Amino acid sequence: MTSVDSGPALVSIQRQGPYLVASVHTALDDSEMVRFQHDLVERIGRDRARGVIIDVAALDVLDSFGSRTLRNIAEMARLRGAVTVIVGIQPDVAFAMVQLGMGTGSVATALDLEDGLRMLDLRVPRSGAIPVPGGDGPAVTGAL
């Protein structure tokens, strides 16, 4: 795993108010995926983020390892105090994922960045308490 932290990042993680927006620019191989997971979870703690949006609109394929890693990231983010929404899943990718039986588990999904931000606004409690997944969400969610 020496190469994990080397080379240019293929995922940009930017701050947007209390949230982090992680845009995946290109298909990631397994070690790049692991590096992404590592970077993002670390940034959540550093930036004290309350929500995370992972934008996969640039991906035209998402394999089982990729979707499992995204699930893991969401789970780790929750443990670190942030709600995760995956946005921008392409139609073909969505159907392929379902056919291969690899959904996003309990992770929320939204159409695009705008919807994802709105979803976080609804889901992240203003009080600063630990968010409860599946709690007081909006009537309409993309959660599986």
Place this chain on the structure above:
Amino acid sequence: MTTYDTSTGHDKDDVDGGGRADGDPQQRPAEDDAAEGGEPLDGAGRAAAVDFAEPDGEGDMSSADSLQGGDEHTLLPHLVAHLREHRTKLRQEWAGRIGESHLLEAMTPQEMSAETTSVYDNYVEVLETGSVEALQHYARDLSERIIPRGVETHEVVGIVLLLRDVLARSLFEKYQGDFSLLNRVLDAYEPAANRIANTVAVSFVDERERVIRQQQDAIRELSTPVLPVRERLLILPIIGVLDNERARQLTEQLLVGIRTHRAKVVVIDITGAPEVDESVANHLVQTVDASRLMGASVIITGLSPEIAQTLVTIGVDLSKMNTIGDLQGGLEEAERLLGYTVSRSTQPQVL
């Protein structure tokens, strides 16, 4: 063909049509003979052919056969003249045979008469010119007219084969006195007749396939409309049997539609779908899941008892399926999810 059609053809039709008694086969030889007598070309042709046949009268059949190639060019014009001469009688006999065989019953007697005349003339013309192009064109045109009426392939092939048989029999009667000549006449006639039957059948099937392709394209375009009814609300009415191909289209159009219209809620109404099989039902469930991955909720309405039973029997996980009884209820639920409240502000504008 056309010149014949407009001049002698119709005159003869009228005269013969009145005098003829329902294609009595007994009368045919007498008529043929009389006609031959009055027809110098035909008479001469026969005499010439007989002369030609005489030298190998002593020879065996194989030597007669060997002459066929050279004969075709001389014999076919005589055949054509014969067929034109007896056009009305043969055409009526043919029409009678079609009626007996219960073919083309979708057509009225007037249409039958017009079409059989055209087919007959085209047929003779192909025998004369050896070119099937005009016939091809006519057959395609005819197919275009009769396919919507439900005419089947076997009927079209049937009538052409009947015509071939009627004409062959007429030739047989005419030349039965001279067996070797008859053989050579049939040698000239049969390949041409088979080519005609082939052309008509192929043209018909081609036309049919073109129509089928056209309809398939139309169905593909129309079968799964994705309709925006409110901002971020789509409905998909499904009418007709959902097979695997249509289910695949539905998924594709729905997922792309969600992206295009930025849909948040989708109502799929399957009131118009009589049944689904197991694989289609599974496909539907997967489509619902995939829609969710794209951030849209799916409401399914109008599940028939049969489909409900199928879904339960195959044991798909229905806990994630949001179903409402009918489309109206589905729309109301969708509006609720999207935060719309629809209320009546004034008296109705219609009575």
